[in-house]
Amino acid sequence: MSARNPRRRLTAVTMPALVAVLALLGTVLGGRGTVLTAAEPLTVAQAISNQSGTGTVRGYIVGQPTAANTVLFRNFTGDTALAIADRSGETDTGDMLYVQITSAYRSAFGLQSNPGLVGGVVTVTGTLTGYFSHPGLKSPTAMTGGGSTPPPSDPGGYYAAAAGRTGEALKTALHGIISSGVTTLSYDGVWNALKVTDQDPANSSNVILLYSGTSRSKSLNGGDPGDWNREHVWAKSHGDFGTANGPGTDLHHLRPEDVHVNSERDNKDFDNGGTAVADAPGNRTDADSWEPRAAVKGDVARMIFYMAVRYEGGDSWPDLEVDNATSGGTAPRLGRLSALLTWNAQDPPDAFERNRNEVIYAGYQHNRNPFIDHPEWAASIFG
Numbered sequence: 001m002s003a004r005n006p007r008r009r010l011t012a013v014t015m016p017a018l019v020a021v022l023a024l025l026g027t028v029l030g031g032r033g034t035v036l037t038a039a040e041p042l043t044v045a046q047a048i049s050n051q052s053g054t055g056t057v058r059g060y061i062v063g064q065p066t067a068a069n070t071v072l073f074r075n076f077t078g079d080t081a082l083a084i085a086d087r088s089g090e091t092d093t094g095d096m097l098y099v100q101i102t103s104a105y106r107s108a109f110g111l112q113s114n115p116g117l118v119g120g121v122v123t124v125t126g127t128l129t130g131y132f133s134h135p136g137l138k139s140p141t142a143m144t145g146g147g148s149t150p151p152p153s154d155p156g157g158y159y160a161a162a163a164g165r166t167g168e169a170l171k172t173a174l175h176g177i178i179s180s181g182v183t184t185l186s187y188d189g190v191w192n193a194l195k196v197t198d199q200d201p202a203n204s205s206n207v208i209l210l211y212s213g214t215s216r217s218k219s220l221n222g223g224d225p226g227d228w229n230r231e232h233v234w235a236k237s238h239g240d241f242g243t244a245n246g247p248g249t250d251l252h253h254l255r256p257e258d259v260h261v262n263s264e265r266d267n268k269d270f271d272n273g274g275t276a277v278a279d280a281p282g283n284r285t286d287a288d289s290w291e292p293r294a295a296v297k298g299d300v301a302r303m304i305f306y307m308a309v310r311y312e313g314g315d316s317w318p319d320l321e322v323d324n325a326t327s328g329g330t331a332p333r334l335g336r337l338s339a340l341l342t343w344n345a346q347d348p349p350d351a352f353e354r355n356r357n358e359v360i361y362a363g364y365q366h367n368r369n370p371f372i373d374h375p376e377w378a379a380s381i382f383g
Helices: 006-010 015-032 045-048 103-109 167-178 185-196 258-264 293-309 335-344 351-363 377-382
Strands: 053-066 070-072 081-084 096-100 121-128 136-145 202-209 216-217 228-232 254-258 288-292
Touching: 015 045, 045 053, 045 096, 053 096, 053 136, 081 121, 096 121, 103 136, 167 293, 167 377, 185 228, 185 254, 228 258, 254 258, 293 335, 293 351, 293 377, 335 377
Parallel strands: 096 136
Antiparallel strands: 053 070, 053 081, 053 121, 081 096, 121 136, 202 216, 228 254
8 A cells, every 4th residue: 555645635724724723823832932924814705715714804894794695885784794805895795705793893893883994904803604694704803904904906817917017117017907998988977976986985975075075965066166076186287188088087086076176276286385275174275286185195196196107198198297397287297296206105095095996997997096006106107
């Protein structure tokens, strides 16, 4: 009889079991001067496929499960369960993991008490087992959120063509990726899209205004005082593309804003300094520039970087460029680059911005802003 191959027996160990063994070893050896590398949390897809043992899973919070195939995305009714997924804005329950929230974690993670958590990231450790007759995680022993690193955001290998590239080569690869298979909206169609992409997580009847940060009724879209309208973050006069289908209707740089505040920003470049804007606290402006409030400085920078990569002059639209000036005019350029790079680093993508990127990708244009998924690429291309 031939000897058995020990390597074949090792392959029978399942991922959850391996994670459990590593965790046990960490407990036994951790206090004896031995340093072990923690296992990377499972993705939601991995957890769905490995419903046994104990595991740590990281994912985006998408809603509250109430039945095997039913998840509430707003108007939550309880604090006892979460649905998480590998992408923010997921609506297919088959791609969700249902997480039980025990009493120790309800005040911090229950959605009825904390509706603003939707779109954020949670890392949870517990028993991988069915919940609501659905793949789930029960009896959590640890739940953390907020500052956790989000799951890798590369759906279906979206950025595969950019792997290993830097500088101009990276910019060229990203241009090809985000320009392929894009659905272009009409300017009228932007109204309804913004009511979804910029919905207030705490009030589904409202949108969040970009510069002022206030929550305003979706029905108040228009041109009258007190209304909100469509702010072109890359001012449409910088390239003279107007509101025609293309850069003039690209959701990745169109945001809701108060009519008067939109007018005050006008077509100014972005930079630090100026006087305070009375009806948009935290914003400042002078004769040729606009400084947005701190919470959206990075958002603004990443929108500008997206536009400069998406529109390269090869599809009848202007070749948009970011420069280090605030010179205005109709040239297809916008600045100030040094300020935008600083803002991108100081204000990383938050749950609202990441969710917005997912919604545009999944439901409208079918392309992504790569600088939300990989903010480090801005320095590689524009630094």
